[in-house]
Amino acid sequence: MTRTLALDDLIAALPEGMVVTDPDICGGYRQDRALDPDAAIPLAVVRAESTDHVVAAVRWCAANRVAIVPRGAGTGLSGGSGGVNGAITISTERMRTIEIDPVMRVAVVQPGLLNAEVKAAAAQHGLWYPPDPSSFEICSIGGNAATNAGGLCCVKYGVTTDYVLGMQVVLADGRAVRLGGPRLKDSAGLSLTKLFVGSEGTLGIITEVTLRLLPPQPAASTVVGSFASVHDATEAVLAITDRIRPAMLEFMDSVAINAVEDHLKMGLDRSAGAMLVAQSDSPGAAAAEEIAVITAAFEANNATEVFATDDVAEGEAFTVARRMAIPAVEKLGSLLLEDVGVPLPTLPDLVDGIAAIAAGREVMISVIAHAGDGNTHPLIVFDPDDTDQAARAQLAFGEVMDLAIGLGGTITGEHGVGRLKKPWLPDQVGADVMDISRRIKDALDPDHLMNPGTMF
Amino acid sequence: MTRTLALDDLIAALPEGMVVTDPDICGGYRQDRALDPDAAIPLAVVRAESTDHVVAAVRWCAANRVAIVPRGAGTGLSGGSGGVNGAITISTERMRTIEIDPVMRVAVVQPGLLNAEVKAAAAQHGLWYPPDPSSFEICSIGGNAATNAGGLCCVKYGVTTDYVLGMQVVLADGRAVRLGGPRLKDSAGLSLTKLFVGSEGTLGIITEVTLRLLPPQPAASTVVGSFASVHDATEAVLAITDRIRPAMLEFMDSVAINAVEDHLKMGLDRSAGAMLVAQSDSPGAAAAEEIAVITAAFEANNATEVFATDDVAEGEAFTVARRMAIPAVEKLGSLLLEDVGVPLPTLPDLVDGIAAIAAGREVMISVIAHAGDGNTHPLIVFDPDDTDQAARAQLAFGEVMDLAIGLGGTITGEHGVGRLKKPWLPDQVGADVMDISRRIKDALDPDHLMNPGTMF
Structure with a gap:
């Protein structure tokens, strides 16, 4: 009852229809491409259209101690964007703007744009965004940044983190913060941009990324x-x-x-x-x-x-x-x-x-x-x-x-740990790295509201 | 008196002559190349020759609440490796081994090796380490990693962080931890390696780095x-x-x-x-x-x-x-x-x-x-x-x-914030980023022993 009343506050805080509680529609946000059988139907789904919407939703979640699952296009392969019982899924699928600065060779992109759409928009300016997950036609750039996605050309051109110069991220307390910016070189302060790349929604929700673009790839x-x-x-x-x-x-x-x-x-x-x-x-x-x-x-x-x-x-x-x-x-x-x-x-x-x-x-x-x-x-x-x-x-x-x-390898090269590989993460990285990671998690998300069950 | 007695413990914990208290020699560790007039003569200088030596020194500092200034070749240009009153300077200048794996195309390097020496060792295997600070003949690779150093070829080839695949770091409590490893792609857990690159000794002391090497640069x-x-x-x-x-x-x-x-x-x-x-x-x-x-x-x-x-x-x-x-x-x-x-x-x-x-x-x-x-x-x-x-x-x-x-720029592209630019950092990154950074600092170095006055 309290929960329902509180949900009314969330619904009232956002444009009409943005908060979805219809079980059929919410059911579509239960699993991602990993098809985790343990995924649950979200309590509600917020289909945000701006950073302000994400801020409003996260503030409500923080005030009501409701957990948050960030989700892009839902093509994750580790179960990291699947629904969690009692949690709100915040989907960025409708945040789809892109601005390209051909002089600076950067793209400022909202997270819901698909990787292929970023590539296409860059190509219109004679530029190239290299990272190319096999799913590039259906996966979103926000998810790419959240998992530090790779692809086929990475053997020569590197992975997503090598192209992320800055981002806007909404923290667990609802603050929207800008990290980095359109600068090839920037040693000012801790490398927070790179920390958030690959953090799989456990530290905040990426609502914008600034990407470095290259001159077009020569014919192969x-x-x-x-x-x-x-x-x-x-x-x-x-x-x-x-x-x-x-x-x-x-x-x-x-x-x-x-x-x-x-x-x-x-x-x-x-x-x-x-x-x-x-x-x-x-x-x-x-x-x-x-x-x-x-x-x-x-x-x-x-x-x-x-x-x-x-x-x-x-x-x-x-x-x-x-x-x-x-x-x-x-x-x-x-x-x-x-x-x-x-x-x-x-x-x-x-x-x-x-x-x-x-x-x-x-x-x-x-x-x-x-x-x-x-x-x-x-x-x-x-x-x-x-x-x-x-x-x-x-x-x-x-x-x-x-x-x-x-063999000295990794449990995940490009898909992320998600929920499905979480039990093996400590075996790879060891207790000390888990301890450092937990300390950072506790520092930025003390109530552990962000994407519970993923990675941690 | 207590301080002196405690220093005896440090001296006893390390090989003879490794802990230097001679004021003349310590005076040589007062400033770095920034020539900060406010730099102080260190209480003592530990010229470590191994990660174990760094661990022993940091443990002593942690137990005695003595601050630590990490220092490489002392060529820093922001005052970040200058001496602090009452603090121990831990110098990595004598940690100078390198192992190159030509099949994996990586170098595992101790922090005291100079950038030019890394380049030369790579060249012996027909490989290339691109980052090239102007001071490459006198600056150490540990300092390069700690400041996310740049150089001349970075416009095309990127900066230090783009080449650091892993590291060993000694945390403020004296634990030696391995982050990342010799893998081009690795999405397992938070991107701690990248967080430590550019952290200017405020989160720990880098005692080893694993660097990605490229095929040789074509003639220019x-x-x-x-x-x-x-x-x-x-x-x-x-x-x-x-x-x-x-x-x-x-x-x-x-x-x-x-x-x-x-x-x-x-x-x-x-x-x-x-x-x-x-x-x-x-x-x-x-x-x-x-x-x-x-x-x-x-x-x-x-x-x-x-x-x-x-x-x-x-x-x-x-x-x-x-x-x-x-x-x-x-x-x-x-x-x-x-x-x-x-x-x-x-x-x-x-x-x-x-x-x-x-x-x-x-x-x-x-x-x-x-x-x-x-x-x-x-x-x-x-x-x-x-x-x-x-x-x-x-x-x-x-x-x-x-x-x-x-102009939307940065106060430091490649030298780091150090002590000299610290007052301007909040103006560039804003209060929220300073808050996130401080939370991470508090989480990993709760007593603020690591490189006090630098960045924070």
Whole structure:
């Protein structure tokens, strides 16, 4: 009763219709793309259209000690934007403005704009926003900043944090604060901007980001290699990264190749054990040299087929195929989606270890990877109606993270910890780092209202 | 008496001779390169040789509530490593190991190694560590990380934080903690590594950094332009950065040109009002295109002389001239060294405003700049024996920072806040950011033992 009365205050504090309590609509905000079965229907959803709306909603939550789940496009893959029982979900999906300053080469963007829309707006000014999660057409820039998202070109061009110069963030007490700004160099004070990137909504809600833009990417040349074994492919990855820094170096195993070919029917080699897609975008003669290095590395590691093209559209078709891998494999069953990264020399060990886990738990694990930076996405496929198999898949999910940690790697290269990987975070970073992190959390969100259950 | 007895415990806890209390030697640790007249002789100096030594020293300080000044090579330009009355200075100058992993392309470096030594060690493996403060031959990598140091190539290659993948840090309570690691992508937990970069020793002492290395920089082509007026030169900067991203774009005014020419006698145009030194290191035909853009921008903005060369040694001579500017101008009197940065389109306004401040306060202000990223070093020259002029120089020092803040800029692009710029930090970042920063400081260093007076 008290709760209902208080919700009336929230509804009254915001424009009509902005606070949604309809259970059907709220149900649409229960899960994100991680499909966490433990996610709950939010108490209410605030579809904010401005920083002021977020401020008003957070102030109400702070006054009433109601927890807050920040949410962008809802494409998170770690369950970090799924609903929490009794919590308000604050969605930034309707905050979609962008302003580009072509002289300063920055974009000031509200969090609900999609990554692809940022890229498109930059391109209209002859500029480029590099980070490119595979989900770039459906994921929002706010979520990208909150998870420090990566993508395919990151092996050469870095991840989201490398492009965030500043932001506006609404803190747990409802204050809207500006951090950083449109300056390439700024050593004034603690690096708060970088602290908030990747904080997964646990310290505040990002309501605006200032992004650094680059001159347009040069046209890329592409080399595709098929390999009889996964081992040959991972050895080829090491042979390439030892010599050059490709603009892209992607890996798909046999399951992923076949799942994608089922959809695209583009003539991928269904008999291959693994496939690599590499690109060079270096200008002039440098591209040809890099393509030669890649081709030689493929051939030296027993590639069964090597195809090289300078045609951008032809190369993009293979990038599309790689991006299609997760949705394509998803058709084979329910997925537990990993995001483990390891130091590159141990990539073959990781891939071998995953195969052993799959055999031991009798589940299918398809591996796709941003191989050039050691970031892999083992996809654990299971039948949700087979309780025993589902339980074995869960065990494998943890074992893959344990394996990565044992190899000196990370449980998440680009998706974030969210709720699904939280139990493994202390194993990776250790008790002292957890203690420092908790101290910062306590300092900025003493009542732990911001995105409870994520990371902490 | 208690203090003396306690110091005995510190001396006993460390190898013989590591704790220095000799006033003459301690006097050498009073100031850093900022020559802060308010710096004090440390109570003692610990010249640590390992993380364990730092841990032992910090534990003693924590137990005895003695403040700590972390210090690298002592080349800081904001007074952040100068001595504090009653505090222990912990110097990392003797922690100088480096291990390079050429496959992972990372260097694991102790903080006392000089920037130039990191570059040289990387080069032995055919690799490159880009950040290049002008003082790279005398500044330490630990200080670089603590201040988020920049340099000349940062306009294209980014600053120190962009290369720090992980670190070991000793917290205020004496715990040694590892943050991050040798992984290009890692979204696991809060971005603590990036928080500690640029924290200027206020949160802990960096005892090891893991640095990302790049393939070697391609040979650079250089274009030098002389201009009758500063205004023409700054307009040329905008014309270049609007089109391309040079590998270097440096500015020197007439005072700096003449001071450098006094030393190097390399034939710089003493009559010029300003000089720009630009480089392109893009491979193949791209370099020629960029050099053409730069040359055209120089000519379109009334350059009185344009000199282009593909000869690396010839180009390096001009880079050396630019790096020589601060020590050369320093011969003209005492210096107050600014580090203000502004959004690029306002660079001409900044330069004009600085001239007005110099006229108003009747002091000489020479301007040199990493013009391509808007980061300038106005050098306020004064006679220390002229009390009135010294006071006017101090007023001008603050006015230049006020000017930069008014233009949406920063009081420090790459040197850090230290003790000298602390009063201006709240004006730039605002009360809320100071509050967040203080909360983090309180959370990690509740007794405020770490580098008191710096930043906070």
